[in-house]
Amino acid sequence: MTENITCTCAHWQTHRMALAELLSEAPFPYCPWCGQQLAAESQRDESLLAKYRQRIVEMFFTTDTWGMPDLPNMLLAARPVADYRQLTGDALGTLDLMLTFVETGTRFTTQYGDIDEPFYEGLELMLDDFRDLLLANPHLYEEGDLSLRLPRLARDAGWMGWGYGDYVTEQVSGIMRHFGDV
Structure with missing residues (x-):
């Protein structure tokens, strides 16, 4: 129990x-x-988790009145992760949302091109928090699909600028090595 x-x-x-x-x-x-x-x-309430995932995606993919994409406000985009964590205390759900945040930011860059350094720093900070929470809860690595999503993230981010791709690859490799997946 x-x-x-x-x-x-x-x-x-x-x-x-x-x-x-x-x-x-x-x-x-x-x-x-x-x-x-x-x-x-x-x-765990999967429908609640899905709503928070959707909020993260919406924060990244907002448009202005002309239909042009806005640069995401990283504080607002990270807010659903903090809100869910505080509301539920669900570590696996929080890990899922943290990874969703990093994946969505990576997808935003793929779709709209290279962004500025603070954008990538926000993604890196969330990846750091993800790593720390995962290492504090190692039994969650195989739950859900975290172990499958991490290599995909490293592949998708591998070419990106400002050192972001290298950072993601390094962090994901470290996590996978820790859990014996390399």
Whole structure:
């Protein structure tokens, strides 16, 4: 039962094993460190996750009044990830949304051409957060389709500028090496 109840905060990840016995006896609905509601992975709401995925895509692919694409506001585009994480505490869903964010930003660049450095830095920061959360929850690597999506991301980003393609390839290779997938 303990494995199914999660929070995404760093304190939870550090002290999860110490709480195992307490949680098995009387699970409590909130993380004692950050106050975030704990989520049982079996209670994941796929329709809610799909709505948050769609919000991320919409934030990247907005258009102005003339129908021309706007440069995405990276803070607004990342907001659905933070909102979902805070609302549900679902680590796998959060990982899914983080990867969706990076994949969508990569697709935006493929479709509209090279963007500026701050754009790529925003994608890199989200990929860093993804890596950190995944390494804190290694049991989630094989769940969902994360292990299949990472190589595709590295392939799609490999040619991009500002060092972004190299960074993505390096990070994805490191994650896959960590999990013995190379």
